[in-house]
Amino acid sequence: MGKKKVIRHMGMTMTAEEHRRWHQEHAGKRLTAGEHRKLMGHLGVSPEQDRRWHKAQEAGEGESPAEPAPEGEGPQVRNIALGSPVSVNPFAIGGGFLEYCVKQGWLTRQRRGRATKYYVTEAGREALAGYGITKY
Numbered sequence: 001m002g003k004k005k006v007i008r009h010m011g012m013t014m015t016a017e018e019h020r021r022w023h024q025e026h027a028g029k030r031l032t033a034g035e036h037r038k039l040m041g042h043l044g045v046s047p048e049q050d051r052r053w054h055k056a057q058e059a060g061e062g063e064s065p066a067e068p069a070p071e072g073e074g075p076q077v078r079n080i081a082l083g084s085p086v087s088v089n090p091f092a093i094g095g096g097f098l099e100y101c102v103k104q105g106w107l108t109r110q111r112r113g114r115a116t117k118y119y120v121t122e123a124g125r126e127a128l129a130g131y132g133i134t135k136y
Helices: 016-025 033-043 047-058 090-104 122-129
Strands: 006-009 012-015 107-112 115-120
Touching: 012 016, 033 047, 090 107, 090 115, 090 122, 115 122
Parallel strands: none
Antiparallel strands: 006 012, 107 115
16 A cells, blocks of 8 residues: 555645545535534644634635645644644544544444444445554
8 A cells, every 4th residue: 555645734634535525525514603613622723723723814824725744744743824733632533533434334333322332344344444444
């Protein structure tokens, strides 16, 4: 498996394919203020960081919508618009990825009270292997 192109978008690092797919799925949808605050909380972006990012975008000072991520910076990528390392909540990303996999049909979800279990489908075995996930 070759190395996938990684881009930075709004302070997040993702593959170009993930970026394209997310925007395709959410085309034309606008978040309410409450939904926006909730999303920023899940991403680990503080209200102050979010305010500075939007202010920089309005002034035309922020990063482009999809610029190549800097290489070799290690686990902490600097967000140019926010001026500080971007802290990521791994549980939010993991939960978001699980939801994405269920929508793609790669996983099925079984809920019992507060407990939730996920099971990989045949289509999911192949698709998840593309992400390097082969052990469940």
